[in-house]
Amino acid sequence: MELRILIRKRKMAAQLSNNQQIDQSLGSRYSTWITEVLDEMPENFLITDPCLSGHPIIFASRGFLKMSGYSREEVIGKNGRIFQGPDTDRRSVLEIREAIREERGIQIKLLNYRKDGTPIWIVFHLSPVFSEDDGRVIHFVAVQVPISRKASISQSGFRNLEPVSGLDSTAPNSCTWSRHSPDVGNLDVKADCPKLEICFGSCRREILKDSVRGLNKSLLPDASPEPDSRELQCEDACEDINLEKKKATAAIDSILSTLAHYSKLMGKSVCGRRCSSVHPRLTRITSSLNISLGRIKQSFVLTDPYLPDMPIVYASDGFLNLTGYSRHDVLGRNCRFLHGPDTDPDTVAQIQENMQSWKTFHVRILNYRKDGSSFWNCLHVSPARNASGKIAFYVEAQLDESSLNEDDGLTPEMRQLGAIGAVKVAVRTLFDAGPSKSS
């Protein structure tokens, strides 16, 4: 019984630090009035933080809460998928997920569900918010514009549009285009029909490149995509929700410019598009990698073997909880800050030797937390390769030897290995072209 109390306490502590992170997500980037200002805005929107575990919602506007029927507490900290339901088109969900992964915007028609379970068709418009100095995505803004009943009744001749996809990293970030699929037959769109919902697919219009004008003037203009072959055309049925789409685009503009304004006041400017002058190295931990890694609860870090002194480039929440350090304390530093007076120097030497030969290995080493207390660390280290097949990072997973065994049969050692596996899966689809060692 005691064991369960202890486990629950640890979970509550983790939850508490989670809540703190959510509270600080806006506060650390924008000036203190941001919440009030966002609260005043009439639009329905959410703001999410891809750097936090679970990619949670950190802000919900009043309009959104009213539309969806949820209270603020029910929404903050959750992932956006809670608004999906049985008839939400799975392909649309996939497209949104892809847009997040590729750090670009998307505008799509989507079926959401309110708290009481009733479905509602919306124009969903998502836009990334980039940090100007290092080009990372720090937030996503998601606007929802309900589609009126009149507009959603079917017209003839609605055609399905196709996404432009593929991980083309040279493409301008905020701009993608759709193309007709001429072979697709005429499709009828019908919404709000309780018994026979023949509605599917989505009418998409990507963000137009001039939808974020008026932001920071130091932006370099993006190269325009080929206009001719990919010019957007829409049948009459799409025009019916044109009004909602325009509203969505306008809402995004308004919110982004508000965020840009209040971020400037903090000296940490953000904008709706990534600056091309950003140092490529700094964007290696992409937001999609962040999201994937954020799901892993165990303690681990990623270190970059190609940078001098092999610094930590990613630290999991589990690592911060275990060691008592903050993310800010550890990023950019070598792991040796975990060593202390009684750490065995031979073990340290063994670690260094193994790492130089790019091996997978494990050792038992005495480490120290920020508060000076020590613990025996069953450290497991393995190189993680990216899509090129070459080693991109080292994964170092820590395990407190005295850690409690959760009562579900999986040992801490199994979980530790599971974390390493999950990291390898995440890094495997990193298509970044950094300098790498062949081995």
Next chain:
Amino acid sequence: MLTIKRVPTVVSNYQEDSQDVAGCGRKCLGKCCLPVSKLPLYAFKPREDNTAGNKNERTISDPEFSFNPLLLGQWEDRMNRGLFRYDVTACETKVIPGQHGFIAQLNEGRHLKKRPTEFRVDKVLQPFDGNKFNFTKVGQEEVLFRFEENCDEDEDEGNDSRTRFFPKSSVLPSAKPSVVAINVSPIEYGHVLLIPRVLDCLPQRMDGESLLLALHMAAEAANPFFRVGYNSLGAFATINHLHFQAYYLNVPFPVEKAPARLVAEKIKNGVKIYELCDYPVRGLVFEGGKNLSDLSDEVSTCCIWLQNNNIPYNLLISDSGKRIFLFPQCYAEKQALGEVSQELLDTQVNPAVWEISGHMVLKRKKDYEDASEDYAWKLLAVVSLSEERFEEVKAYLLEAVDGFILAQEPKKGHTAENLDDVIATATPAEKEDLFQVHGTHAHVHEGCLVLQ
């Protein structure tokens, strides 16, 4: 010259105890050894909720809490033990530029070391042959865990019987153990095989219960990047012992992104059937249903029909079990008839479920460097049934599943808009007519080529 490197074997914490010498001594998966084994057991409780739910409380049912760490951790452990033929993460991978995002991998060693196919490829149903390679001959070290439904009704300390994990579990006499084992020639990290009811020695032949097990596994992982696939005989299954494959790859598959138009819907259980559009291989997509059983029933009905009519097919379980793609194919037949160009034959790509879904493993560097969307499209287009043949098969399948209303091709001047009203006001005779599916009861032509 690229050489295949074995993963360096490192001392692992997790060496199996080899104290018990029960069985044939080899610790295989046959009747001699499996029943006396103590493999880990993941006993899942079927998830009622077929929709995307939010999981606040971290419990054993939280997939990030147990299924994925278990599978990935055990897989990583087997890597450390050197059980794989090569390190798949050392194989270069890229997304081919273009609209569809086909994924190509350069893997020169896989086909050199893979087991060759040991049976004829023109018959979808062939009896199990114990003399040929099958999974009972596999060593237990290749098994990660047993995967079975928790049928336990016991209440434990006030908790409902739930998904549970047992690190060492004896096989009960009444049990029919199903296992998840590594694929020693992996396509991706985490590549495993799901072998339902190993001891029953079932041939590679779909049945409702096994498909449902595969769907449950996809649902337990609750990860859109963990897909489960199935190849029938004649559609490039290489072992005639019932099995599914699965692995993790954190990118969308081209087939998942392809548009699809609604073909039919079954009001009774909410299952919808779509047809792929703008994709080189013609196929059907199944979604919906109140639970996994509903979906599984409809899909397995279709698979069984295809099997019984000797039409090879591939199946992709996607979106954590919420979307199932079915591809009838005819590549092997075309190959035998000499209908495939030498250029495509030279690449030695056998289009099984992963290739058809858009993930292609290429053996030659030249093919990998030159890989283009055009090439991928051409290769897959050859796999597809012709339009006429596909329409025919589709009609038969719709008839086989029974109870579906067509979404289009309205009869007697009805449009989809007022289909609702039409159903409400139809006479019984008209209703029967409305629910009737196109198709004849004529004998099904063998072969995929349209006989003129």
